[in-house]
Amino acid sequence: MRPDEIVAYTEALARIAASGGGPKALAAHLAQIAGGGVLLEDANWRHLTSAGSGTIPASARGVVESGAPGHAQRVTAGNAGIGWLSLFGGDRAADADILLRLTAAAIGVELARDGASLRRHPGDFWQSLLNRTFHDATVARDEAAARGIALASHYIAVILEVEDGAPAEIRPLVTDAFRSSDGEVGLIERGAALLAFVPAARAVDASNAKTAASLLPKSIARRKPQLRVSGGIGTVEPPIALERSLRAAEAALAIGRRIYGGGRIAGYDDLGAFRLLYEGADVDRMRSFAAEVLAPLRAYDEQHQTDLERTLKLYFKVGQNVKTAASELSVHRHTVFYRLRQIGEICARSLDTPQDQLTLRMAIAIDELHDAY
Numbered sequence: 001m002r003p004d005e006i007v008a009y010t011e012a013l014a015r016i017a018a019s020g021g022g023p024k025a026l027a028a029h030l031a032q033i034a035g036g037g038v039l040l041e042d043a044n045w046r047h048l049t050s051a052g053s054g055t056i057p058a059s060a061r062g063v064v065e066s067g068a069p070g071h072a073q074r075v076t077a078g079n080a081g082i083g084w085l086s087l088f089g090g091d092r093a094a095d096a097d098i099l100l101r102l103t104a105a106a107i108g109v110e111l112a113r114d115g116a117s118l119r120r121h122p123g124d125f126w127q128s129l130l131n132r133t134f135h136d137a138t139v140a141r142d143e144a145a146a147r148g149i150a151l152a153s154h155y156i157a158v159i160l161e162v163e164d165g166a167p168a169e170i171r172p173l174v175t176d177a178f179r180s181s182d183g184e185v186g187l188i189e190r191g192a193a194l195l196a197f198v199p200a201a202r203a204v205d206a207s208n209a210k211t212a213a214s215l216l217p218k219s220i221a222r223r224k225p226q227l228r229v230s231g232g233i234g235t236v237e238p239p240i241a242l243e244r245s246l247r248a249a250e251a252a253l254a255i256g257r258r259i260y261g262g263g264r265i266a267g268y269d270d271l272g273a274f275r276l277l278y279e280g281a282d283v284d285r286m287r288s289f290a291a292e293v294l295a296p297l298r299a300y301d302e303q304h305q306t307d308l309e310r311t312l313k314l315y316f317k318v319g320q321n322v323k324t325a326a327s328e329l330s331v332h333r334h335t336v337f338y339r340l341r342q343i344g345e346i347c348a349r350s351l352d353t354p355q356d357q358l359t360l361r362m363a364i365a366i367d368e369l370h371d372a373y
Contacts, residue, residue, distance in 0.1 A: 001098050012029060013106040014106070016029055017106055022110050034090040035090040037055065039060055041086075042083045042146070048083065071088075072085070077108050077112035125186075132243055134240050152180075152182055154199070154206075157196070167189040167192065167194035210267055214233075232251065232254070235248045255275070287366065289363065289366065308343050310329075311329060316360075316361055
């Protein structure tokens with residue numbers, strides 16, 4: 001190309017960028033001038049846009065990595081490679097490398113600007129997860145990395161609703177409460193609610209997240225007495241299933257308000273039978289629920305050769321009469337009291353509360369009715 005042609009082409013690229021055309025319009029201009037097909041891919045060889053005529057492959061990766069003849073130019077932002085621009089065919093083969101270099105430089109500026117914008121608005125990424133935009137965990141992780149987000153392998157969603165206030169008022173406190181070294185904590189404001197997505201790669205992470213969430217109403221009240229916060233804690237899910245965790249958190253919030261009133265954080269996994277009553281459930285869901293509730297007792301009985309499940313069933317069958325249960329089991333009533341305390345500890349439920357009694361009673365009834373085992 002002559003110097004004046006290079007200047008003219010560069011000026012044309014600048015006008016396209018200034019008018020907001022972006023990478024797609026820049027690639028289309030290259031295709032028009034070169035008379036061939038143009039393919040723009042990101043650093044991981046994912047398709048961004050294509051333009052022009054002729055045969056354009058799904059990816060130029062094979063051509064570039066094999067060293068086969070062809071025209072491809074790395075797109076950079078500073079020292080970082082952020083994509084690939086390739087040209088196929090055309091009637092200006094002699095000028096292809098120059099055209100590619102000039103266009104790749106202009107596209108690099110645009111992609112870097114877009115990347116900076118994405119990093120300023122990380123909520124867009126979390127919203128994309130909730131919208132199930134990503135169907136592959138690797139793609140989601142790559143997208144997170146491109147936005148400067150360190151993505152954990154699993155998350156737990158927490159929804160916090162603020163009465164007589166705005167979610168922005170509790171955002172710094174929530175960030176501090178859920179601070180993690182194992183991944184990015186995601187935050188989205190939605191109406192009167194703040195959605196938090198807390199890394200939970202390990203069981204202890206999920207436990208810590210639940211504990212931190214349960215303490216939030218009191219800690220917020222100490223710092224901001226005018227605010228009252230209610231919330232729900234979802235289930236542990238991989239990032240691409242984050243929407244499922246949020247749905248569980250929303251259900252926990254609704255159920256918790258009806259059972260406990262406002263100003264508390266309810267965990268979906270801790271609501272027992274109320275999950276079935278609130279959401280409705282088919283036979284498979286009910287059997288799964290019964291198995292989940294009774295599993296700790298059955299495991300303990302099997303390991304220690306005890307009779308705790310039988311004791312619990314008999315205790316409910318005789319109307320929670322310890323004396324009658326002891327007679328039926330041929331043991332002292334103190335033994336029944338001791339077993340009931342064991343059952344509560346093993347199942348993490350209190351036989352003194354109507355909510356936990358309902359959960360255990362329903363689990364036993366479902367198990368017997370549907371013969372889950």
